[in-house]
Amino acid sequence: PSNRLVADELERRWNTALERVERVERRIEEEQTRRDRLQPVEAIQRRLPKVGFRSRKSLTSAEVRLSELNAVEGDTVDLLSLRAANLINENTDTVKIFQSGEIKKAVTVKGLRVSKGARAAIEAAGGKVED
Numbered sequence: 001p002s003n004r005l006v007a008d009e010l011e012r013r014w015n016t017a018l019e020r021v022e023r024v025e026r027r028i029e030e031e032q033t034r035r036d037r038l039q040p041v042e043a044i045q046r047r048l049p050k051v052g053f054r055s056r057k058s059l060t061s062a063e064v065r066l067s068e069l070n071a072v073e074g075d076t077v078d079l080l081s082l083r084a085a086n087l088i089n090e091n092t093d094t095v096k097i098f099q100s101g102e103i104k105k106a107v108t109v110k111g112l113r114v115s116k117g118a119r120a121a122i123e124a125a126g127g128k129v130e131d
Helices: 002-037 041-047 066-071 079-084 116-124
Strands: 061-065 094-098 108-110 128-130
Touching (some): 061 066, 066 094, 116 128
Parallel strands (some): 061 094, 108 128
């Protein structure tokens, strides 16, 4: 009788293990069919909105207001004098001056881009713009 009890116990354990394997295989099949029904990644990416653009040019260019030129020491405004006045950072290599505010002294702008309105205001204050 003891051998029969051992055989029954082994058979029961074997059957439970087979049931577990069947459950795992069913779950794997369900997951694969679910993945097959999903849209491909390219379709999902096309539906998502584009979140913006960061220009690399903006890392090396800056805009300076006309009123900020009053903080520059001396009568010549160029890249070095703007850096000395902490109006631009060290990485900046292109600067454009645009009209916003007033300039109170005559300055000479060298090697910088200048808008039409800023050019007129600089010349009206007695300064000049050299390209």
